[in-house]
Amino acid sequence: MDNSDDQDLIAAARDAAEHSYSPYSGFAVGAALRFADGSVVTGTNIENASYGMALCAETVAVAKAMADGVRGGLVSVAVTGPGNKGGGDPITPCGRCRQVLHELAALGRTDPDVLCVGPEEVRRVKLSALLPAAFGPSSLL
Template identity: 80%
Template sequence: MTDDDLIAAARDAAAKSYSPYSGFPVGAALRFADGSVVTGTNIENASYGLALCAETVAVSKAMADGVRGGLVAVAVTGPGDEPITPCGRCRQVLNELAQLSGTDPDILCVGPHEVRRLRLSELLPHAFGPASLT
């Protein structure tokens, strides 16, 4: 799967967003070393604090399916004129999954005309993770 395919999967996920309150549909697609892809979309709730971000949904789906390592790339897309990055909470959730196999995945921050490629470690330097508990 190419980066363009991963971005298309994230855009497809965003089209399935449940975002009636913010009107800000976000999609995420996670690519693993074995070539598998897991997608997620944001899910809002009338009690705003209970909303789920697209990246968190995708990580939850992966974990529920037993995927515990090998995260190599993530594409995140949303509305607006600029590339979107994962929020702080999602960076931490992605980091947990990445640290299970010691990866530092590419994060493709997708906008309508630009894709910014960053490493998760650039977005979340000095991350707290499983190794921090020992």
């Protein structure tokens, strides 16, 4: 993937964050998933008054992809947060989202790049580095 693809994926994640429903934390997150066929699926975080019911942006994007029948080919992910509008470190997926992303990636036997986006820095990390020794579909065989 070239830099323009990275920038397009980051822009899609930032656009998704604009649709965040985060009235309790004010922490708007956007995620964009790119697949081997070039398609992009986005998601944003959705909070709930019952805090434990909140959905992270990455989980929403994975659910959208799987609901559309996408079961593999995940090559990259971009995650942005509110710190991207001034101050803050690059945002990384939470532990739950790392697991959800791993499940989708494992179905296609990929190890996607995760672009952790901050206001002045983008960290590129392999999903396997964020979730080493992950539990996944092959763990159940």
